[in-house]
Amino acid sequence: MELGRLGVWISTDRLDAAQLKALLKTVEGHGYSAFWYPESRGYESMALGGFLLANSQKLIIGSSIANIYARDAFTAKRGLATLNALHGGRFILGLGVSHVPMVEGLRGHSYDKPIPAMRGYLDGMAKAGQEDLPVVLAALGPKMLELAAARTRGAVPYNVTPEHTAQAAKILGPGRILAVEQKVCVETDKAKARALGRKELARYMTLTNYVNNWLRLGFTEAELKDGGSDRFIDAMVLSGDAATVKAGLRAHFTAGATHVCIQPVHADGDFAARDTMLAALADS
Template sequence: MVDVGRVGIWSIGFRNDDPSAANEIRDAAAELEELGYGAIWLGGSPGVHHAVPLLEATSRIVVATGILNIWEYDAADVADRQKAVSAAYPGRFLLGLGASHPGLVKAYDKPYSAMTRYLDGLDTAGAPSAERVLAALGPRMLELARDRTAGAHPYLVTPEHTERARQVLGPDRLLAPEVKVVLDTDPERARATARQHLGFYMKLPNYTNNLLRLGFTEDDFADGGSDRLVDAVVAWGDVEAVRRRVDAHRDAGADHAALQVLTDDRSGLPRAQWRELATALDLR
């Protein structure tokens, strides 16, 4: 199993094809490694190739796709690329896979069956199952993650979900939930930043159905999320509030927390906040 450490950074900002951003992306990746983070999670439906510049710029940190959309990338090609990257950077690449959402994919149909077929394709092509995880939320997808991958990388979840996921995965599979963070102690401003980000997800049934299973209601999804929902899925406040949320996930069974710092610039690289968190979380 790939060792992602205790805490990583999840960011859509690393999935940027603009050549003018290449140097900053490499510098940011190198700094995250120096700060002691265990993994970089590439948001924004990345391909395997998006991990290569970050791996080239670093020597230890794991780079993971968080997540690769199975509807966008051919399984045989992904397998070939994964094998090549894993050979070049042993133990440093983790393939995170997800089935996306209705409305975002034209040919979307039966995500569990589609994921099963995709995993079959990866296996046939010889891709290592111990170096992949699934963006699993519900029980069936978590069982699939347990049986055919190294574990799960759930997105937009609470510590309660982490506890349920651990029960399904068992003790030996990686559980690496994404954890949203707003470093702002002003409640109104922090929740406004969170809602600016959450509004998009409140329209996606895979996420809302999972939140309903956790006890939230349709009323909680309006206007970017109720205070109750925002407070449950976003760790806002000072660094100690973030530490408490990370500890809550770990106490519930998480091996790793992939922190996504939310700011007004969703595609940016909030390096100052990453530095602040690294100091507070004692990553070294």
């Protein structure tokens, strides 16, 4: 599997079949190598992966991430094998431990300690067949990154900075995928860009896993209050003209990323703005 330089990360739950097909055509038409999608409260990850594969030609389709509490390890391994067997080896399974509200509040499971839970899940997947299939982990902290390096093809960090990318690259070592998600807003009005960024980030700022990682990266508790400081928002959402945003994306590659998946930040339903950004950043 050749995971190219640039991919696209899109929250898919609010898009219907026609909108997803149009988006895939846009992403593929601009030459992006991969399309990444989450698993939240809407579409089930494997079923959506099959739809995205069936409606694209060459794109690598990646879950970012499939929740390990949503299906057992055997099912995840067989789903991964099935999608690759039926769609030309274009699916990469990103796995994550998710967050307490999504596990206990939504699904009614007990949220276990992340590292033992993920290690046990990978052990279960190994028992479901010995195929060498592409798995990566949603890894933020050093211990999860170490597990990703030891047991999978790499990591798909989310809501991070180039400083985190450099740390992750060092822990993962050579030969591992480091596919970093980066939010972007091609908008020269800084106040407008920051307002869009704060709205986009609001749901993440209540989740312990992200907050702890931001604190590790040097942001203060004060900077994470009241929607986030300007410094924090500017780090999480690259904004400005296309050249400025491209420079920010290159910082991840300089830090050691092997792949960057951009997530356009725009007003709700403004697909024209989304697609304009995808066009403007395709040659980053």
